Structure formats: structure tokens, C-alpha cells
Amino acid sequence: MSDVATHTIAVSPWQDFKEITKMRLSISVVFSSVAGYFLGTSEIDWAIVAMLAVGGYFMVGASNAYNQVLERDLDALMDRTKNRPVASGRMSVKTALGIAILFTILGLATLFYINPQTAMFGGISIFMYVLLYTPLKTKTPLSVFVGAFPGAIPFMLGWVAATNDFGIEPGTLFMIQFFWQFPHFWAIGWFLFDDYKKGGFFMLPTGKRDKGTAVQVILYTVWTILISLVPAFGVTGGLFLSPIAAIIVGGLGVFMLYWAVKLYQKRDAATAKKLMLSSVTYITLLQIVFVVDKFLR
Template identity: 35%
Template sequence: MRPGAGPISTLQDYWELVKPEITFQVVLAALAGFILGTTGSPSPALLVLTLAGTAFASAGGGVLNHYIERHNDALMRRTAQRPLPSGRINPGIALVFGIILVAAGLTLLWWVNLTTLLLAALTIVLYLFAYTPLKRRTTYNTLIGTIPGALPALGGYTAATGTVGPAGWILFGMFALWQIPHFLALAWMYRKDYARGGHAMLPAKNPEAKATAHRILVYSVLLLGTSLLLPLLDYTGWIYLAIIIPAGIGFIWPSVGFHQKQTATQARRVLLASIIYVPILVAAITADHWLL
């Protein structure tokens, strides 16, 4: 920690380490899975255990990711001022902090059920030891990263049901597909920085922007198609359908714009649409569950 750092700034640094934006998205994914898998009124205690355990495990994984990538982060303008590469927090302390958070999260999920615990553990292992190192080796890292990125949704479903079911796998597929345009838009916006940091992101490795734009559009369309499987197979009703179709079109629209014209403005629109999509999805599943 830097000399003279005050308690407020130190707390802000630790808060940054847990990757709050990603942790929030992960918790939303788990909530979507839990509500989708719930029959009748959910158990408040089970829901709290599931979301708290997921949050702690995700936060711990974020801290450990900061620890693993601290040297590469120092090479990128966007990440050079993070707590570890800037020297504001000691790497050893961050390592212990991350392990404690993961342990706390997995302990809470142990009280949920074994399947959910194992899915959370698998998520952390794949995130730290598959996706993270592959970011510097292959442009397929984004595709591989969709697995740990989508598992929390499946974990939320198993928390409610105790088992993996078709509806859970459909939701898993939705979150996997959602991540591709989300991260490709972000990677395109910071492609030079990613290249400087040695990351093998498609926009950094492939100078042809159309390749990135094509994938963003294809996966946005696939997301809408996959989202329709839930009502088609009678896992959700018309309220979900009435919400998710406009949300899907709202995601595809900026993807079409980026496909036509690859600019920072269009990429930001794709990114914003992806960020908005997840809470809308959760709201659609929740409203459908409670109102039908």
C-alpha cells in the first residue's frame, strides 16, 4: 500500500479489486437462474445463501484475477492504475484477500447444495486457470471465457432445483451468447491497449474490423433466438416473451449499426445495450414468475 494512503482510499482500492461491476452481473445471472428454477414462492434463506455465496466467490475470483494479471495490467493504460500494478496494495495481501473471499463464498454455497458448490468451484477454476492465461495465447479466449461466465446462471438454477435441467441449460446458453458481443465491443474499443498488454483479443490481433463486427451481429441474433426457447418449451409465459423480444431487438439494433460502421460510438452502443440486457432479462423472468 502506498505511504500515506488514507482509510477511504484504501477501501476504494479493495472495492476495485473485487470487480464490483462483474460481480453484480454474476449475481444477476444467479438470480435469473434461481427464479427460473423456482416453483411457487422461493425460500428467502436459500435465495440469500445463493446470492451471497455467489457474490463472495465471484469477488474472490476477481481479486485473484487482479493478482494473476498484475504484471500485464501494468503495461496497459486502462489498467496501469489498478491497485496492484500501481503498488497501492501489496500483492501478497491481495492474494490472501482473494482466497478468503472464495473460501467464504464456497462455504455459503455448501449450505445450498453440492451441485451449486461444484459449479461455483468450476467457475473459479476455469476463470483463473483457463480463460485468464488463454487471454494472451489465443483469440478464442473470449469463446472459452463464456463457460465460466455463464455457469453462475446454471448455479442459480441448481440452487433452486437441486439438479441441472433443460431450462437451466438454455439460460446458460443465453449468458454464454450474451458475452461474445459484450466483450468484443469492449475489446474493440480498447484494441490498442489490449495489444500493448499482450492480450490475444480478436480486435487486437485481427486488423479487419469486419471480423469483429460480424461476430457481434451473429451472436446478438443467436441470443434472441435462444431466448425464445424458454417460452417455446413452456418454461416461461407471455410476460417474459413480451419483454425479451424488444430487449433482444434492442441488442441487435446497435450490433447492426456496428456491422455497418465500425466506430467507437457504435461500439459503445453495443456495450451499453449488452449491459442493459441482463437486468431486463432478470426482470422478465421475475415478472413472468410472479405475475403468471
């Protein structure tokens, strides 16, 4: 009975929709964009927040749908992805492309209604993710560097949505999320190394789970912490972090750095997974701390 029920859920249209748009990832991206909006706005307009959330979801969902169409044959080779709608054959390429194109149009239109710059950065994100990052994943570890650009856009996108301006403040938010992605994705690439290898993906900087990769994980974790604390020094315009908030962010950074050092020491999949979880905790709580700190001042 339970096996049949599980199978039914796995192939339900709703489940396939969640898979093709990577709903959990998309929601986390929306969260990041909304946090950026709260940081940039002087007065919260909930209609803009709603449009940013919906438009952001459409854009991320479109990117993921395009990605699953392009990588369907490789996805079928990996345990982690073989049950995705297109890779498993449950959803046709035509249907997936239709979803991707529809979401692209709706996403760009929604973000454009907020302001043109927001739509422009949303479009750049899709372009870089689909046409640059996706094909490079099977060719070079530098794909993570390329993918960090569209991945870093959401946090700063919210600020641009609030101000219709790109300056030092959204640039700083971009850099925080840009550097954060390296230890985050290298941790994933480490504990999923064997599965990624089946699909021919090159995710780790040295191509191996070795000391060289672990050292780079530590270095980029340190860079992430440092750039996250820059707003505390009053050099990032309207983006500011109070001393207490900076101490909290620094503490979160030490927690993440602890697992990065542990990975260097142990170099095993279990520690890499803990680093990945600590990185998700770091970026989520950092965004909350930045927003709460602004509204408490």
C-alpha cells in the first residue's frame, strides 16, 4: 500500500511542477530577494514585495526548467537527478520548454513592472545560468565561478527593485552572496562527488577531494566572512551594519569556518555535508540579521 502511494505522489503533476522549478531552491532565492528589498526600501510597499516574490520565482523556475531540458541525458545517469520529470521521461521536452518560456515571459514582465533595471538583472541571471553555467559544468571547474554570478544576483536584485538604482549597496550584497557560493557549492560537489562523476560534472576546483580543494574552501569562507562585515565600517553607503549585528554575523562566520577547517582535516563526505548545511544557515541568518538590524536602528 505504502509503495503504491509513494509512487503516485512521485508522478503527480504537482510533484513534477515542484521538481521542474526546484521549488525549495526557488523559495530560498525569493527569500534572498525580499531581504534585499527590505534593506533597500525606505517604506515597504507590499505590492512590490509580492511582485518581486512572484517574478523572482518565475525567473528561477524558468532557469531550472531550461537546465533540466539541457541536462536531461546527464540527469538520467545520476542517482540524485534520475527521477526528475524530463530525465525520467514523465514530462516531455516540449512541455518543459513551454513552462520555461512561459515563466521567462511572466517573470521578465513582472520584474519590468517593478522597474526596468530589476528586469534587466533578472534576464542576465537566466542568460548566464542557462547558456554559460550549464554547458560549462561538464567542461571545467570554472563553471562554479561563472555560476556564482547569476547565483549572487537575487540578494542585490531586491535592493534594485526598491531603489531602481545599482550602486555600492547592491554591489556589496552581490559580493557577499558571490563569495559565499564557492564554499557552499564545493561542499555539495564534495559529498556528491561520485554521483556528479557519473554525469561528467566538474565541480571541485582541483577536480579532486584533496587538500588543494579544502584549502580553497577555507580561503573563500574567509573572504565571505570579511565581505559580510564590510558594511559595519560605514563605507557602503546606505547599507550599514551595527556593531552588535556585526558580532553576530562574525559569530555565524566562525561557525561556518569551523566546518571548513574540519573538512580540511577530515576530507570526508559527512563533514562536507555539515559544511553545506552550515553555509545555508549562514546566508539565511545573515540576511535576517541585516534586515532586523536595519529596522531596529
